Amino acid sequence: MNTARKAEKNRNHKPVAVVVADDFEDSELLVPLERLEGAGFSYELVGVESGKTLTGKKGQQVVTDKAIDEVASGDYRALLIPGGYSPDQLRTNEKMVSFVRDFCDADKPVAAICHGPQLLIEAEAVKGKNMTSWLSVKTDLVNAGALWVDKAVVEDGSLITSRKPDDLEAFCSVLIAQLESVN
Amino acid sequence: MNTARKAEKNRNHKPVAVVVADDFEDSELLVPLERLEGAGFSYELVGVESGKTLTGKKGQQVVTDKAIDEVASGDYRALLIPGGYSPDQLRTNEKMVSFVRDFCDADKPVAAICHGPQLLIEAEAVKGKNMTSWLSVKTDLVNAGALWVDKAVVEDGSLITSRKPDDLEAFCSVLIAQLESVN
Numbered sequence A, B: 001m002n003t004a005r006k007a008e009k010n011r012n013h014k015p016v017a018v019v020v021a022d023d024f025e026d027s028e029l030l031v032p033l034e035r036l037e038g039a040g041f042s043y044e045l046v047g048v049e050s051g052k053t054l055t056g057k058k059g060q061q062v063v064t065d066k067a068i069d070e071v072a073s074g075d076y077r078a079l080l081i082p083g084g085y086s087p088d089q090l091r092t093n094e095k096m097v098s099f100v101r102d103f104c105d106a107d108k109p110v111a112a113i114c115h116g117p118q119l120l121i122e123a124e125a126v127k128g129k130n131m132t133s134w135l136s137v138k139t140d141l142v143n144a145g146a147l148w149v150d151k152a153v154v155e156d157g158s159l160i161t162s163r164k165p166d167d168l169e170a171f172c173s174v175l176i177a178q179l180e181s182v183n
Helices: A003-010 A025-036 A086-090 A095-104 A119-120 A135-143 A165-181 B002-009 B026-038 B087-088 B094-105 B118-120 B133-144 B165-181
Strands: A016-019 A043-047 A052-056 A061-063 A078-081 A112-113 A153-156 A159-162 B017-018 B043-047 B053-055 B061-063 B078-082 B108-115 B153-156 B159-162
Touching: A003 A119, A016 A025, A016 A095, A025 A043, A025 A165, A043 A052, A043 B017, A078 A095, A078 A119, A078 A165, A086 A119, A095 A112, A095 A119, A112 A165, A119 B133, A135 B118, A135 B133, A153 A165, A159 A165, B002 B165, B017 B094, B026 B165, B043 B087, B061 B108, B078 B094, B078 B118, B078 B165, B087 B118, B087 B133, B094 B108, B094 B118, B108 B118, B108 B165, B118 B133, B153 B165
Parallel strands: A016 A043, A016 A078, A078 A112, A112 A159, B017 B043, B017 B078, B078 B108, B108 B159
Antiparallel strands: A052 A061, A153 A159, B053 B061, B153 B159
16 A cells, blocks of 8 residues: 555554643654654644643743543554653543553553553553663663663554654654554 | 760761762752751762763753772762662662662661662562562562551661652651761
8 A cells, every 4th residue: 555545544544642731842742742643643732731842941832732631542543652751640630540551451552651550660661571761761660560662762552652753763753653553 | 965066976987878860859858868967977879880970850050079890888988878769770780789689688777768679679688678669660679578567757676768759857857867876
């Protein structure tokens, strides 16, 4: 199937949920969004509030589409968790944690980069999983029972993790491949 | 003993080491420094590099006195770990983690607030300890074996922990009481 037809087909799918708060790592939010759009997948930015302007660590701004109160994992095809200090903030919100846990329980694609796996620790979704992360999160992942690996991208079933902005190319490719494989 | 005489006596002691990186929580660094000075205790800001200007989350700036390469816990009376995102950065530096571990092993006063306990997780110094922290660090502390308590300040032997800027008054008072008790 050529790229245009593939993108057309992808447009019929539920959007990808992207959970985000202030101090996100700018490229780890914006590059995957661009790649998803390019492949024809839609997405929604889910925050603690909807219509809220959020500012990344390097100053990029985005506006949330939905509040955590008004969404359910069933409305989405997959979950994307960008890094930076956004996951540290989101993990203190019980509804956000429960939303994340629902994607893991349903074996939908969950892609977390850098500090993103902090939210997966909070959702108790890392035990026995092969994963990677930003180095500062390694010990917390290991203490939570994950099997930490130093690789650009690690796939364990529907769970996709990466370490840092330099890994974005590999991270996005694996996410898009998983999204297309469930077409 | 009156305050002036007490402060004079405290001046003869080794300084308190304060470990810090960019994105520290401004008040959690500056308020304790002010309280230490007021009580006559000296301190040194220890960073990854010396003479480096660091900027807090709210824009306050400080300059480090020493690099981690040139210090040893034996040069100091106690350790202070302010919160914010500074501990997340410091925990990836092996020398910093080993410096922190040495204070814990020597039972010197160690005071950590907010995200500060992240460095204590990395130093493997929290197992079986009564502690508190910023809420986002709770699960990581529990997974590392700490006994997490929701209180303004928790003292377990020479280990002092607090949750957030609102706890600073209690946090500083307990730290200064411990410093004076070993006079």
